[in-house]
Amino acid sequence: MTMTKELISILLTAILTQNFVLAKFLGICPFLGVSKKLNTAVGMSAAVIFVMALATAVTYPINQLLLVKFELEYLQTIVFILVIAALVQLVEIILKKYIPALYNALGIYLPLITTNCAVLGVVILNVDNSYNFAQSMFNSIGAGLGFMLAMVMFAGVRERLDSCEVPKFMQGLPITLVAASLVSVSFLGFTGIVENIFG
Amino acid sequence: MAEKKKLGKELTKGIIVENPVLRLVLGTCPTLATTTSVESAIGMGLAASIVLICSNVVISALRKVIPDKVRIPAYIVIIASFVTIVQMVVKAFLPSLDEQLGVYLPLIVVNCIILGRAEAFANKNSVIASAVDGLGMGIGFTAALFLMGAVREIFGAGTFLGTGIPFLSENPMLIFILPPGGFFVYGILMAVVNRIAESKGKKRAELRGCEACPMAATCAINKKEVAES
Numbered sequence: 001m002t003m004t005k006e007l008i009s010i011l012l013t014a015i016l017t018q019n020f021v022l023a024k025f026l027g028i029c030p031f032l033g034v035s036k037k038l039n040t041a042v043g044m045s046a047a048v049i050f051v052m053a054l055a056t057a058v059t060y061p062i063n064q065l066l067l068v069k070f071e072l073e074y075l076q077t078i079v080f081i082l083v084i085a086a087l088v089q090l091v092e093i094i095l096k097k098y099i100p101a102l103y104n105a106l107g108i109y110l111p112l113i114t115t116n117c118a119v120l121g122v123v124i125l126n127v128d129n130s131y132n133f134a135q136s137m138f139n140s141i142g143a144g145l146g147f148m149l150a151m152v153m154f155a156g157v158r159e160r161l162d163s164c165e166v167p168k169f170m171q172g173l174p175i176t177l178v179a180a181s182l183v184s185v186s187f188l189g190f191t192g193i194v195e196n197i198f199g
Numbered sequence: 200m201a202e203k204k205k206l207g208k209e210l211t212k213g214i215i216v217e218n219p220v221l222r223l224v225l226g227t228c229p230t231l232a233t234t235t236s237v238e239s240a241i242g243m244g245l246a247a248s249i250v251l252i253c254s255n256v257v258i259s260a261l262r263k264v265i266p267d268k269v270r271i272p273a274y275i276v277i278i279a280s281f282v283t284i285v286q287m288v289v290k291a292f293l294p295s296l297d298e299q300l301g302v303y304l305p306l307i308v309v310n311c312i313i314l315g316r317a318e319a320f321a322n323k324n325s326v327i328a329s330a331v332d333g334l335g336m337g338i339g340f341t342a343a344l345f346l347m348g349a350v351r352e353i354f355g356a357g358t359f360l361g362t363g364i365p366f367l368s369e370n371p372m373l374i375f376i377l378p379p380g381g382f383f384v385y386g387i388l389m390a391v392v393n394r395i396a397e398s399k400g401k402k403r404a405e406l407r408g409c410e411a412c413p414m415a416a417t418c419a420i421n422k423k424e425v426a427e428s
Contacts (some may be wrong), residue, residue, distance in 0.1 A: 121306055124306070
């Protein structure tokens with residue numbers, strides 16, 4: 001019971017209170033770049049959730065069985081980024097060959113994800129927090145879902161923003177960042193919610 | 200003489216005209232995340248600059264050896280090696296900075312400025328020019344981070360480099376060092392820079408989104424959007 005409670009608390013923390021985009025500032029590039037339209041925002045986030053979960057599932061055993069065992073922890077950064085890059089390429093090739101429908105939906109977002117700091121970030125954070133396998137997986141999926149939530153919300157905000165009259169010097173990027181700031185304020189409202197539910 | 204002039208131009212362009220943070224809109228994640236205080240902003244700026252200069256030099260020196268097809272993974276390995284070195288040095292000599300930067304220190308690997316400069320400059324230019332380019336971009340990045348860190352620390356905590364400022368330290372506006380303040384200060388700074396650039400007849404910084412990303416050439420989103428339009 002305490003185990004499930006803990007996992008759900010990790011999941012909710014990653015989605016709401018410690019949202020990857022709006023509280024930890026990871027994955028800002030796609031957040032600003034791909035959130036213009038709702039359908040691209042959803043596609044990109046789905047690909048991010050998929051890669052995050054897969055990257056965690058692969059890097060966890062590599063870290064435990066190779067790096068920690070042979071005391072090579074200092075190689076973590078290099079190994080993780082290479083594993084993620086190779087993994088993304090592999091997934092792209094496999095999807096293209098065997099599941100073209102899924103490739104058409106998610107595949108175009110995959111190359112972008114190699115250099116997405118959110119994916120490397122979640123993997124490193126799992127190690128830093130010394131999570132076990134189940135905890136790591138829940139944290140990664142929560143981070144991905146949180147990314148999706150922020151992207152979809154922000155895509156909605158930006159669609160409205162397009163029809164607004166903005167002072168000339170604030171047009172474009174400045175007003176987008178201020179809008180992101182307001183979306184981020186709304187997430188501050190979740191502070192403490194997880195502790196109160198499970199505390 | 201002409202050579203010297205050119206190098207001077209490479210150095211200064213990164214600081215003002217092509218400032219990576221405020222004009223090219225690159226490296227937004229560390230800009231927002233590590234500017235809660237002046238100290239961590241400068242720490243982040245210097246750490247990224249060292250990695251940028253070293254990786255620019257090595258990539259430029261190896262530009263004729265690295266096959267074009269595998270250049271991105273090769274760059275990532277070079278950058279990750281330097282990040283690991285910086286990480287170890289910071290952990291050993293500046294443990295308090297390591298604590299402040301946390302996960303953002305290893306994440307310098309995926310900082311788009313570094314990969315972007317490798318793609319856009321270092322793989323086409325000589326070693327010396329690349330080193331100067333890295334230095335200029337590094338100074339520009341650090342300066343922009345310092346500016347944001349100063350604004351956020353002065354208003355959000357009422358201090359500057361840890362020393363209290365009268366009046367402000369009694370009434371700190373906490374929101375400035377919380378995440379929303381990061382987006383807000385960045386947005387306003389960008390608006391000010393745009394205003395100055397426009398008054399000098401320069402183009403304003405546009406949200407180029409994926410275009411600015413070093414992976415843009417390999418990425419299919421751009422191709423899809425082109426096909427749609």
